[in-house]
Amino acid sequence: MYTLGIDVGSSSSKAVILEDGKTITAQRVVEIGTGSSGPEKVLDEVFKEANLTVDDMANIISTGFGRFNVECAKGEISEITCHAKGALFEIPGTTTILDIGGQDVKAIKLNGQGMVMQFAMNDKCAAGTGRFLDVMSKVLEIPMSEMGDWYFKSKNPAPVSSTCTVFAESEVISLLAKKIPKEDIVAGVHRSIASKASALVRRVGVDGTLTMTGGVARDLGVVDAISRELGVEVKVAAHPQAVGALGAALLAYEKINR
């Protein structure tokens, strides 16, 4: 039996097809979100990958900011609930989730039973979000996918004292002008985003297992910097961007198998 979860965010669309509530058959991410062709596209792609059609799905649940505009969905569930469900499936024992997306950061605290106890979000300030890294990757002329490698090369991280994206960008420009090694600037940048994101985690509390999700979790430099900042081990979901869609697919399965 197949179920589908689709997560329509503000800047990306994600879909997961699950078999018998246990195995991921297919998962896709499309980097355009609500109000675009993203949801349609991600559905096309995930069905193609699984070699299945919408008629093969026993249930479909949508989540995320754009969840109310998914025609084929048989129900909608909030992204926090789906996120918690998906993260616990990927990393059993997760008690805190830090989700860093392209434009927002969420911290979710779970109890031992996987229930959402606390929740904090920043979607007003680009600092601490993927957008911050985006801006820095451009000014440093280093592709996002290589930022982590540079981070781990640094022996002497440069101080980037502003958390504000705009002021930090100016700092980076003047560090570059001073010929500070790029790896040290990258490490300073990672520390800055880690400091801002960690502040959000502290608002919900951290103990036990901290799991990172969202596109930024693919940058292992950020993961390491957050681990050092908070003094805890940080685990990364296997499909960091698709955790919400996965949770939706899991809940779609549970709904018809209770």
Added chain:
Amino acid sequence: MYTLGIDVGSSSSKAVILEDGKTITAQRVVEIGTGSSGPEKVLDEVFKEANLTVDDMANIISTGFGRFNVECAKGEISEITCHAKGALFEIPGTTTILDIGGQDVKAIKLNGQGMVMQFAMNDKCAAGTGRFLDVMSKVLEIPMSEMGDWYFKSKNPAPVSSTCTVFAESEVISLLAKKIPKEDIVAGVHRSIASKASALVRRVGVDGTLTMTGGVARDLGVVDAISRELGVEVKVAAHPQAVGALGAALLAYEKINR
């Protein structure tokens, strides 16, 4: 009798020469601040403009972030005190001061006697500061000095909903892509900076006469947007950038004439 006030900020240096504590003989602004040649340069310029030398000064007071590094100064006074003094001299009856500089925003509340009662500052977030306008002027390809003219041409301000400089910049880019008239985008930008700066003013309270100082006060679009946002009349100091230096020159005079 001449006195000199010099205000060394993080991104500009200002100097005022005052005659008998009453008349401004010369005033200069140099757009580089502490740790640069700015302080030296602004002194050179102001002495040249006044056709005077350092030996003609009966007293010299420095203020601002970089006030402790001005060799010729005979004393230092905090920028808040100097700002209050200068604003009251320029606009008698001032009870609230809003100073928007290139990188920070300050709101100062005075009592009827001109004493500082409350003070709030933002120097951590580029939103609401001159830097915000700077970023927007670049993406709109409109010089800073012309932003005000565009503002007043708008009949239908475009919504710029993010206060964050980074997110607002993306909004402006997509408004441009949608061919929204530039004057309407400019007006939206002015409303955004006004909303953020006004929030700071509300923290100290506003009644009576609100006086704007700082480089951004030269943009009458911002002045109008703040006036509408707060529902009060906003006055602009005649030398908005030099108000702190003017206050220092006034206090330099008072110190030797008590």
